[in-house]
Amino acid sequence: MHLFTKRGKLCLCWTVTVLVLYFWGAHYLTQKSNVDNQIKTVFEDDSQPKDKSTTLTVMPHIIHQMWSFYDIPRTALPWVTSWRKKHPSWKYCFWNSKDVEQLIAKRWPWLLALYKSYPDESFRLNIAKYIILYNFGGIFPDLDIECRKPMDLFIPQSSCFLSQEPTVHRVLLYHWYTTSGMSSSALMGCRPGHPFFKFVIEKLTDTAYILNSDESTGSIMLHKRYLKYMSEHRHSRKGLITLANPDTFQPSFNIGYASLFTHTCQTNSHLNSSQLCQELSRHHFINLRPPPGAFTDRKWERTSQGARYIPEGFLTTNIQTLDNVITGAEIIARMNQIQKEIDRP
Secondary structure, eight states, X not given: OHHHHHHHHHHHHHHHHHHHHHHHHHHHHHHHHHHHHHHHGGGOOTTSOOOOSSSOOOOOSEEEEEOSSSEEEGGGHHHHHHHHHHOTTSEEEEEOHHHXXXXXXXXOGGGHHHHHHSSSHHHHHXXXXXXXXXXXXXXXXXXXXXXXXXXXXXXXXXXEEEEEOOHXXXXXXXXXXXXXXXXXXXXXXEOTTOHHHHHHHHTGGGGTTOOOHHHHTSHHHXXXXXXXXXHHHTTOGGGOOEEOOHHHHOOSOOGGGHXXXXXXXXXXXXXXXXXXXXXXXXTTTOOOOOOTTOSEEEOOOGGGSOGGGSOTTOOEEEGGGSTTOEXXXXXXXXXXXXXXXXXXX
């Protein structure tokens, strides 16, 4: 009888311990979920339509852009303004390098050392886009992309889309001759928490040793991840991605490569007679007006590469002087405030 009593006490102890751990774990997960949900209220938009016919989360009406500092090149101001004019009811958020570092430290701490180790901002900008889109959703255009039509009119076949490099770049610059197109990191949009961007982020270490930004973190890497991801998720409607037509978002090529394209078309016997080279030659290797269906057009200024490319005395505008701009610093401050409220006994 005495032995049974000891066993009974032991069982009771273990039961209580398990129950305490269970409820503590449930409380922790609930609190973490509360943090995530409250952070989302920074961008809450009750007017945004919800997709009730499927389980997909609709892409939120948020425009993200980034520069090394809040002072952006004056040449980029008209293009930044074009996004705000075409989307008056959307949230507009602007990030700088310090904001993104703080976000990574909070949400992806294992990635921070790698993020800081890249040789320049062109590498880090791409990573920033993937992380911001995964955490908050929305669309993320480079500063040198002009908006021509409201994105509300662009209805993708999924809750995530990628733009494409111009066909001229894919063939004559990257020598990518496949018919699958070529993704571009210059403009992307997605719902928060999409598995594709989680997949991209988690695979960044695989290409960290490459010193070319396109191959390490940019468009070439992105398209390879897209092909791999789609091959594994082609039967999953929830995780689909739309690869937009090149003329939808980047109809114009970089005119700075015109002499290279001319030389390639003239000297490459396989390309010389191609429809692409024939058309370029007919128009003297200059861009035509964007087609009526184009939502955006890229100006191919080096405004996406970071502050180190700004010449001394270059005119800048502080983004904080514009109306209704949510800065990354405000978002980080809100995250810290929420965390303190939850941690408070």
